[in-house]
Amino acid sequence: MADLPATEFRRDRLTWTAYAMLSWFAYLQAAPGLVIAHLRTELDLSYSAGGLHVAAFAAGSMVAGAISARLERALGRRTLFWAAAALLGAGTIGLTAGRAVELTACSVLVMGVGGGLLLATIQAALADHHGERRAVALAEANVAASVAYLVLIGTLSLTAALHAGWRAALLASLAIPALAWWTNRRLAIDAPPPSRTAQGRLPGAFWIAAVMLSCMTAAEWCITGWGATYVEEAAHVSTDTAVALMAGYFGGVVAGRLLGSRLARRHDPAPLLALALAVATAGFAVLWPSTGPAQALIGLSLLGIGLGNLFPLGMSVAVGLAPGRAVLASGRVVGMTSFAVLLAPLTVGTLADATSLTAALWVVPVFLALAAVALGVVHRTRP
Structure with missing residues (x-):
């Protein structure tokens, strides 16, 4: 099928508002994983308790996925859009104000519910608004979200240098939804008839x-x-330096997705997935034995390039196996992957408490190997 003319895709006020809000969501979605090290020190948390914060966001997103359609019918898409943003902001304030694990974990759960509702609404709005060009809009939104990860790293590094702390980096982001709402509070964000x-x-x-x-x-x-x-x-660096080195990982995600989106226009996604799995495995092989920041940075960058491509390409393969049922297939994938986000950090944290974090992270190549086996089976069964 021939591509539609590029001039048919137009970014208007709704498009840019959706991109900005999705970037803000991604910024806060990645935040729990990056501030765990600070929280573990401040609250004297175990690895399991630290992993609970990442899992809580995923749990909230699963709840949001189950109720988003009904809430949209009851409230309307525009009201749900801004209400979800307010809920995500409230959870963020709770996380920064909490001084006990019960409060911080519950706040991240609220962030997950609000963030999941916001994500579902943004994706639906972009898809309905751009029609046949929805793939372009969603791809651009995905890249914008990846860039937000880098912005988070930079902001955390800046607040650390200014001795303002990680809380300032999260609270400063609340200016984005406030500004977006003030300048777009009358913007129509309508859903089509059910x-x-x-x-x-x-x-x-x-x-x-x-x-x-x-x-x-x-x-x-x-x-x-x-x-x-x-x-x-592993590299014997400070918490702030370790967070800064994660820029290599998130930078790799951005670079990998940009490159992958171009290659996907000319090549079948299955072999690209195999290549991405190989790059991610190579990145882990470099990161795992690292004892200094330079080697860790290289490993994280390779991991980002490989892992960043897995979900977009894998989603393309999965939905392509269910012609005529894209909505149903997408919903099932979101549910299963949200459960994976919920389970994985907790699994690593529990194993790390029983052994060490170095040993626990061996689940990463195990997951990659299982994915490679599944890819091989899918490739043989594809029509």
Whole structure:
């Protein structure tokens, strides 16, 4: 099928507002994993308790996924959009104000619910607003979200240099939704008339692809959630330096997604997935034995390039296995991958308490190997 003319995709006020708000969501979604090291020191937390904060965000997102459609019907998309942003902001304030693990974990749970509702609303708004060019809008939004990770690293490094602390980096981000609401409070964010979601059985190959995506997501969030803590201990650097080194990982994610989106226009996603898995495995092989910041940075960068491509390419493969049921397939994938985000950081934290973080992170190549096996099965069963 020929590509639509590029001139048919137009970024208007709604598009830019959605991009800005999705970037803010991504900024705060990555924050729990990067501030775990600070929270563990301040609150004297175990690895398991630290992992609970990353898992709490995922749990909240799972709740949001279950209720978003009903809330949209009850409140309307525009009201839900801004209410979700307010909930995410309230959770962020609670996280920065909390001085006990019960309060900080519950605040991250609230962040997850608000963030999940905001994400679902943004994706639906972009898809409906741009119609046949929705793929372009969602791809650009995905890159914008990746850039937000780098902005988070930079802001955390800046607040550390100014001795303002990590809380200032999170609270400063609240200016984005406040400004977005003030300048766009009358912007129409309307949903189309409700339609019946496609139903029916999804093919067996799809479920294998969904398991593959879950393994990929688990590997990604093991690094997102515990990368900074691992580098701090393995490379013997300060917490602030370890967080700064995570710029290599998130920079790799941005670079990998930009490159992957270009290659995906000319190549089938399955071999690109295999290549991304290989790059991610190579990155782990460099990171795991690192004893200094330079080697850790190289390993994190390679991991970012490889892991950053897994979800977009894997989603393309999975949905392609369910023609005519894209909405149903996407919903099932989101549910399974959210569960992976919930489970992976907790698994690493529990194993680290029983052994060490170095040993616990061996689940990453295990997840990558399982994903590679599933990819091979999917490739053989594809029509």
